[in-house]
Amino acid sequence: MNQEWIVIDGLQYSNWSREIFDQMRLGGVNAVHVTVAYHENTRETLTRLGEWNQRFETDGDLIRPVFQPEDIVTAKAEGRVGIIFGAQNCSPIEDEIQLIGVLRRLGLMIMQLTYNNQSLLGAGCYESEDGGITRFGRQVIREMNRVGMLIDMSHSAERSTLEAIDFSEQPVIISHANPSEFRPALRNKSNKVLDAVAQSEGLLGFSLYPFHLKNGPDCSLEDFCDMVAWTAERMGIERIGLGSDLCQSQPQAVLEWMRNGRWSKQMDYGEGSASDSGWPDALSWFQDNRDFKGIADALSRKGFNDHELGLIMGGNWLNVLSRAATSSFETSNESGSA
């Protein structure tokens, strides 16, 4: 890959280990958006952040925290991987508006307003009813805009997503999902949503989770590149990136936690089913972080030029994060003394 590119993967939730961090470096990945909460409440989210602090201490030669987008550039210069914290749900803020700023200070740069189910803020993509953004949700969107936290609607229902985009004064992203055009999964996005995200100057991160792809685990790299090309045409080259949804080495129990949290006594299968309840088989061409180069090469063969590839592989992610983080909220001694 071109050494000038900033390579960012817009969603991973792996069973973190030194081996995985090393694979990130070997794969030329400069930063990864990692999930710190699915259903965790405020207190539990702090434990997750504490676990990351332990990793920064133990594996500080390989990874570093990202508090501001500039830290991604620093990470690349240092030869470390920047870790961007995000939540896949609004559970970390519970019912308290001021916790958005508190969590932003702790480095939470991205938050989804809902995860599959109805939340206090809006509807998730598996609900049969979608009443749109709630009263609290509107307050939260305004506050996320203010403190520089990026709004992610990956697991949200359509009306809620469109209303969030409409109400937000900042770009809204889909960190990890694909166009429904290529697989009509509940988690994938309609053309209407794609157009609205593009209009907001947000971003769609292409998912490599097999259940989000045409032909599932049998999706070919060429199929994937076709999807990228189609979406680039529809949304614009500056509105797309990667959001692999890589969940490397995670046991079944973690998949069940993601899907069921503490909310159900019956098993929920997400995009899977009772007869296909486990992790899908990995794609042959994307097993771990070392495989990003193969994707870039295939996109190059598809006809994207070097500048366009730089945007897709991470440049667009850096731009949208930088734009969201432009805020007067004091997240450190430096940013406050302007």
Add this chain to the structure above:
Amino acid sequence: MNQEWIVIDGLQYSNWSREIFDQMRLGGVNAVHVTVAYHENTRETLTRLGEWNQRFETDGDLIRPVFQPEDIVTAKAEGRVGIIFGAQNCSPIEDEIQLIGVLRRLGLMIMQLTYNNQSLLGAGCYESEDGGITRFGRQVIREMNRVGMLIDMSHSAERSTLEAIDFSEQPVIISHANPSEFRPALRNKSNKVLDAVAQSEGLLGFSLYPFHLKNGPDCSLEDFCDMVAWTAERMGIERIGLGSDLCQSQPQAVLEWMRNGRWSKQMDYGEGSASDSGWPDALSWFQDNRDFKGIADALSRKGFNDHELGLIMGGNWLNVLSRAATSSFETSNESGSA
């Protein structure tokens, strides 16, 4: 007061308002160490920090957060008052070592290991037994040293205090208390403790809480200056500062929360008593933040020169905070990129 001085009050827990912040500015105070937790657990502490974020938003022309000691200098330059967060108890970290780093990132620069009672870390000053620093306590001291959080033993028992000083690799402070020599309150400190704090290159912040002073509310400004002069002689001019313990406009319910938290069904009276259970009358010469100038003037008459007064009024506080904060712990994008 000399405009070159950095003026820092080492402990206040007032009923915060715009009026009080304005009095701080009028009094020439550049930074104040404010209490964010007495008995609050982790989750509740975040609510307290969220309340401060609201104040920074509403009264941002008067106050600013302090994440690093340099922010105090910035606050002075801006004509704002720097707010230094501290906890009077270890309740905010519950039983979790990694929460020290998490709270440090949120700006918690100072933490007491105990508040009056036995804690998970050591014994408080009202316990009849003092078994010293616990197993967890030793881990916490090491971690506070590592992340740059200052150890405060104001409300701790003697053996625990001496062991903390012995075990810590950084200076240990008493943010607000006085020498027992001047009033033998359980909250005041023996010569042995004063000497150990001085030896650790820590600091004693003189309390203006009447129950900590000779003659209580009738303590004269001259009595106070005598105490300062005696302590400067014993501990050294670089080891003393102010820690007023000002609790302006607080109702009786707050005093009871401080003393009783949730741990007792019987009323505990702290340094008061059943017949004297309320807030003590304020000193005639220290009613609010506008009275620091009078103290500096009296100390000047007592014979302290300008340089010495600068140290007492805040220079020593800035030095000890700066020393504690010297750490490799990444608290922001800037400090991490060294």
